[in-house]
Amino acid sequence: DTEVTQTPKHLVMGMTNKKSLKCEQHMGHRAMYWYKQKAKKPPELMFVYSYEKLSINESVPSRFSPECPNSSLLNLHLHALQPEDSALYLCASSPGGRESAYNEQFFGPGTRLTVL
């Protein structure tokens, strides 16, 4: 199994809703990432988990809350989002921990989020 899976594929939510995005990989990778991508822009790093510990938080607003329940799963909890948070949210994983120099990152298909 060489896939990163993400659910749901599409999500529409209001500004007062609470929702969660889920990501799963079964490749034994030890680092997992959340990225945000707006149209015609490159992915922007949000969070990095290395060996199930949060190691990078790129000054992301607290309305985004990551969680890593185990080495295969990564969640992103969403609360009180703004319309400008509408984007493609990408999960990625890589084999080594964050310090590994030769870390290829593999992306999941993404969740297309629309905030009304």
Place this chain on the structure above:
Amino acid sequence: QKEVEQNSGPLSVPEGAIASLNCTYSDRGSQSFFWYRQYSGKSPELIMSIYSNGDKEDGRFTAQLNKASQYVSLLIRDSQPSDSATYLCAVRSSGSARQLTFGSGTQLTVLP
């Protein structure tokens, strides 16, 4: 500010031609370099990684790295319409962060 620069394009080549995509980076200590292909509405797909100076070939794709010039390129031989996509250059930074920095991407169109 560690930066990765790409020509945004769009780049158009005829079917069967060689497409050449270029990328420069500012962090001289960078160690690993990646090319991702992203179709419209889809997620990035890793197509090449390169770590040492020189060329690395995989099928119709060749990645070239010149660390002295801080330059990495991707050549696509015998371009096909299915190669039409945005190509993202990504560089793994040095230092404690070691995260990927992405270029803005080059949009490639292969004309039948």
